[in-house]
Amino acid sequence: MVAWRYVSPGYFAALGIPLRRGRAFTEADRAAQAYSVVLSESLAKLLFGAEDPLGRRIQRGPKGEWFTVIGVTADVRNAGLDKSMAPEYYFVRKSVPDITWANQEPPLGWRAAVAIVRTEHAPKQAAAALRSVFAELDPTLPVEIGALQDRVAAGSGRPRFQAMLLGSFAAIGLLLAAIGLSGVMAFLVEQRRQEIGVRMALGATPMGMVRLTLSFSARWTFAGVLIGGAGALAAGRWLRSQLFHVDAGDPSLLLAAISLLILVALAATAGPARRAATVDPMAALRAE
Numbered sequence: 001m002v003a004w005r006y007v008s009p010g011y012f013a014a015l016g017i018p019l020r021r022g023r024a025f026t027e028a029d030r031a032a033q034a035y036s037v038v039l040s041e042s043l044a045k046l047l048f049g050a051e052d053p054l055g056r057r058i059q060r061g062p063k064g065e066w067f068t069v070i071g072v073t074a075d076v077r078n079a080g081l082d083k084s085m086a087p088e089y090y091f092v093r094k095s096v097p098d099i100t101w102a103n104q105e106p107p108l109g110w111r112a113a114v115a116i117v118r119t120e121h122a123p124k125q126a127a128a129a130l131r132s133v134f135a136e137l138d139p140t141l142p143v144e145i146g147a148l149q150d151r152v153a154a155g156s157g158r159p160r161f162q163a164m165l166l167g168s169f170a171a172i173g174l175l176l177a178a179i180g181l182s183g184v185m186a187f188l189v190e191q192r193r194q195e196i197g198v199r200m201a202l203g204a205t206p207m208g209m210v211r212l213t214l215s216f217s218a219r220w221t222f223a224g225v226l227i228g229g230a231g232a233l234a235a236g237r238w239l240r241s242q243l244f245h246v247d248a249g250d251p252s253l254l255l256a257a258i259s260l261l262i263l264v265a266l267a268a269t270a271g272p273a274r275r276a277a278t279v280d281p282m283a284a285l286r287a288e
Helices: 011-016 041-047 122-138 148-155 157-191 191-203 206-242 252-275 280-285
Strands: 003-009 020-021 036-040 058-059 066-073 089-090
Touching: 011 058, 036 041, 041 066, 157 191, 157 206, 191 206, 206 252
Parallel strands: 003 089, 036 066
Antiparallel strands: 020 066, 036 089, 058 066
């Protein structure tokens, strides 16, 4: 689905939408006989591939008018953070009714408009100033004013909650894994207590016993990393729609997760490794 928007000069600067190529709309594009269009990056690739879209023309309008491409902007998630970025194109709002105005769907297309103001003032001060401006234009005009960050926060509330929920489950799972690994290693140390005593009686050092215990833990950790990494790559396709500006297959993220697992495994093995290093050889041999 291809969307289109009816904007005025300064729209891209006000929202901070970067221009990839060409230029944005100017007052000259608002002339009655000027037919200019700005494409989103994905739409430009869809229509023209690797070719330069600037100066090319597309046909749009009730009478088949031709519009010249003057710029290409970055894609924007106008439908929400959890939705994919749809291809879009932009027409400039002119001072007089034109074909793009006639194409809008009534009644909202003719009776409603959105003004975007970029200001450094506090939201309450800016809102009061805007209300006075609209009151001078038309005192009966209904005006609804809100901060853009509030709109974005409202739209991202559900994805944020889901991310926090998944993060909580992941933290609980990591804690349970650490407890389980520590218990398994403690069991293995106790099970091989006599073997450890014999090794130490034959000259093995406490540090050697620590390395031996860590090698046991490393086998389990390495197997878990392989299985978990494969599962993370597979689940990344399902989680991709829940992520914003984050790639589920980002190598740096996977490396960070693996490093965290290794650190947790080392911490979980520290106690059993210390107990293995302090085994009394004579007591272990007497128990044998």
